[in-house]
Amino acid sequence: xxxxxxxxxxxxxxxxxxxxxxxxxxxxxxxxxxxxxxxxxxxxxxxxxxxxxxxxxxxxxxxxxxxxxxxxxxxxxxxxxxxxxxxxxxxxxxxxxxxxxxxxxxxxxxxxxxxxxxxxxxxxxxxxxxxxxxxxxxxxxxxxxxxxxxxxxxxxxxxxxxxxxxxxxxxxxxxxxxxxxxxxxxxxxxxxxxxxxxxxxxxxxxxxxxxxxxxxxxxxxxxxxxxxxxxxxxxxxxxxxxxxxxxxxxxxxxxxxxxxxxxxxxxxxxxxxxxxxxxxxxxxxxxxxxxxxxxxxxxxxxxxxxxxxxxxxxxxxxxxxxxxxxxxxxxxxxxxxxxxxxxxxxxxxxxxxxxxxxxxxxxxxxxxxxxxxxxxxxxxxxxxxxxxxxxxxxxxxxxxxxxxxxxxxxxxxx
Amino acid sequence: xxxxxxxxxxxxxxxxxxxxxxxxxxxxxxxxxxxxxxxxxxxxxxxxxxxxxxxxxxxxxxxxxxxxxxxxxxxxxxxxxxxxxxxxxxxxxxxxxxxxxxxxxxxxxxxxxxxxxxxxxxxxxxxxxxxxxxxxxxxxxxxxxxxxxxxxxxxxxxxxxxxxxxxxxxxxxxxxxxxxxxxxxxxxxxxxxxxxxxxxxxxxxxxxxxxxxxxxxxxxxxxxxxxxxxxxxxxxxxxxxxxxxxx
Numbered sequence: 001x002x003x004x005x006x007x008x009x010x011x012x013x014x015x016x017x018x019x020x021x022x023x024x025x026x027x028x029x030x031x032x033x034x035x036x037x038x039x040x041x042x043x044x045x046x047x048x049x050x051x052x053x054x055x056x057x058x059x060x061x062x063x064x065x066x067x068x069x070x071x072x073x074x075x076x077x078x079x080x081x082x083x084x085x086x087x088x089x090x091x092x093x094x095x096x097x098x099x100x101x102x103x104x105x106x107x108x109x110x111x112x113x114x115x116x117x118x119x120x121x122x123x124x125x126x127x128x129x130x131x132x133x134x135x136x137x138x139x140x141x142x143x144x145x146x147x148x149x150x151x152x153x154x155x156x157x158x159x160x161x162x163x164x165x166x167x168x169x170x171x172x173x174x175x176x177x178x179x180x181x182x183x184x185x186x187x188x189x190x191x192x193x194x195x196x197x198x199x200x201x202x203x204x205x206x207x208x209x210x211x212x213x214x215x216x217x218x219x220x221x222x223x224x225x226x227x228x229x230x231x232x233x234x235x236x237x238x239x240x241x242x243x244x245x246x247x248x249x250x251x252x253x254x255x256x257x258x259x260x261x262x263x264x265x266x267x268x269x270x271x272x273x274x275x276x277x278x279x280x281x282x283x284x285x286x287x288x289x290x291x292x293x294x295x296x297x298x299x300x301x302x303x304x305x306x307x308x309x310x311x312x313x314x315x316x317x318x319x320x321x322x323x324x325x326x327x328x329x330x331x332x333x334x335x336x337x338x339x340x341x342x343x344x345x346x347x348x349x350x351x352x353x354x355x356x357x358x359x360x361x362x363x364x365x366x367x368x369x370x371x372x373x374x375x376x377x378x379x380x381x382x383x384x385x386x387x388x389x390x391x392x393x394x395x396x397x398x399x400x401x402x403x404x405x406x407x408x409x410x411x412x413x414x
Numbered sequence: 415x416x417x418x419x420x421x422x423x424x425x426x427x428x429x430x431x432x433x434x435x436x437x438x439x440x441x442x443x444x445x446x447x448x449x450x451x452x453x454x455x456x457x458x459x460x461x462x463x464x465x466x467x468x469x470x471x472x473x474x475x476x477x478x479x480x481x482x483x484x485x486x487x488x489x490x491x492x493x494x495x496x497x498x499x500x501x502x503x504x505x506x507x508x509x510x511x512x513x514x515x516x517x518x519x520x521x522x523x524x525x526x527x528x529x530x531x532x533x534x535x536x537x538x539x540x541x542x543x544x545x546x547x548x549x550x551x552x553x554x555x556x557x558x559x560x561x562x563x564x565x566x567x568x569x570x571x572x573x574x575x576x577x578x579x580x581x582x583x584x585x586x587x588x589x590x591x592x593x594x595x596x597x598x599x600x601x602x603x604x605x606x607x608x609x610x611x612x613x614x615x616x617x618x619x620x621x622x623x624x625x626x627x628x629x630x631x632x633x634x635x636x637x638x639x640x641x642x643x644x645x646x647x648x649x650x651x652x653x654x655x656x657x658x659x660x661x
Binding site for chain 1 (some may be wrong): 480491517597626628644
């Protein structure tokens with residue numbers, strides 16, 4: 001098979017599965033941090049339990065986000081060496097800043113948060129989850145600076161066959177990065193809102209014992225959905241002024257194609273049609289989510305209305321995938337719409353492929369990592385559902401220290 | 415600026431080998447250190463609070479390479495594709511084994527996760543050995559890629575040195591049989607890294623323009639903060655372990 005196709009599909013699958021988990025990580029970390037703040041301030045038992053239950057789901061979800069992110073970071077160097085050769089001097093900087101300025105602290109403090117439960121001062125422990133949340137956002141920002149530069153390269157010059165950064169401010173303040181960051185931020189909150197509401201709906205539907213717990217959680221989820229559903233579309237819409245002309249085929253498309261043909265020779269410079277399909281799916285699903293947010297606006301004021309209404313609960317359970325599908329479709333619109341360019345107007349995707357890496361090597365790597373990720377995504381989706389179904393009683397995160405091993409009453413998992 | 419970036423890369427890559435090298439080594443020795451599934455969970459608890467904070471040293475090293483030495487990125491990854499692929503694959507398998515092990519209470523589940531931790535740790539150590547051997551041999555796939563493989567034993571030895579400091583009871587006795595000295599094996603790992611580093615033509619692989627300064631200066635400024643956050647982890651969790659943790 002064509003190594004270019006394999007490398008592209010591999011990247012799409014890696015980035016896609018990475019983003020599925022990242023979106024929930026961003027939004028859920030924020031909600032868990034707010035829950036823990038409330039628990040720390042009020043000392044209320046229900047808030048502490050909410051922190052542990054939703055925190056447990058956050059941590060299970062986070063693990064897959066990390067490992068897919070690792071593979072994504074290394075895939076640039078493995079499959080796309082042409083990119084590091086020509087544009088590495090610019091594109092590498094935000095990736096470096098992401099690891100140094102955000103991910104290092106995020107991961108270190110998350111370890112402290114998970115394992116330091118009941119060991120650290122509760123205010124310090126609260127501070128940790130906020131640092132984890134803010135560095136997660138910072139991480140998303142830097143990654144989108146790198147991606148925004150691929151969409152709209154700024155602040156650089158090409159000299160001696162390599163791009164060099166000339167204006168760090170232009171790179172870091174690139175509107176295609178800033179607006180995408182806002183879009184992802186509210187998209188993450190929307191994902192977490194529907195996730196929390198869906199899990200709560202499941203428990204309320206089943207009439208489990210935790211009515212108070214899930215009534216409160218349902219309200220948190222619905223308020224988050226209502227708060228995020230309008231900003232996500234506003235920031236999303238603001239990005240249209242920076243869309244590449246070849247993405248949507250506007251008036252400037254012909255001029256852009258003529259320019260590219262003059263500089264890079266003849267070729268198909270219009271984006272594939274699937275990009276527009278991605279746009280349609282994203283906006284269609286958003287309308288559906290807006291409809292649900294309006295229903296939520298009516299329901300959220302009365303606790304009894306949240307506990308009752310079986311149709312409403314079923315709808316909220318079914319709505320959990322909506323933001324996920326919408327976001328993947330949005331990425332298809334953004335990334336497929338950039339084709340045939342790796343860095344728009346600077347480096348073609350096929351010129352970015354690692355030279356000298358045989359198609360057999362890429363095929364083996366493709367098969368191995370695709371199989372691995374399929375298992376990981378499957379196992380983790382199952383595990384998330386399992387932890388969610390078991391409810392707050394089953395949360396292991398932040399449980400009191402295990403009983404001494406000699407005690408006969410031990411029933412902890414090991 | 416180039417020297418600063420090289421020193422920073424040495425600090426982060428060295429930090430990775432010394433810190434994460436220990437938890438990789440313990441993972442390699444898991445079947446020997448822990449008899450039975452409960453004891454194995456305690457062995458994992460010996461490095462559990464550290465492992466998240468350990469692997470980030472490699473992530474930052476990769477970030478530094480991308481930002482400051484883009485020419486090195488494809489020398490280490492694309493030119494050593496099979497080695498880097500195994501390294502990445504082993505890393506993911508191992509991490510998932512660790513993350514998932516404690517999540518389901520079933521003997522079969524734990525056995526599969528233990529297998530993933532052990533196999534992933536060996537794959538990771540062998541890939542590192544091949545990678546260091548390749549760089550020592552002059553870059554690209556060469557005789558050093560195979561001759562370097564015994565270097566993987568260094569990780570196991572380093573892990574034994576760490577485990578004897580952290581474990582208690584029978585497991586600590588078994589760890590002590592490895593005759594590991596955490597400080598000594600750490601120094602040996604760093605020495606191998608430095609010798610390999612001398613073989614890299616730094617001036618040919620460095621980034622031109624502002625990307626290099628932005629990367630190197632940010633890393634230098636943030637290094638004390640990163641060091642402090644790690645120190646907090648070690649201060650909080652240091653001591654002997656005798657009970658399971660979250661993992």
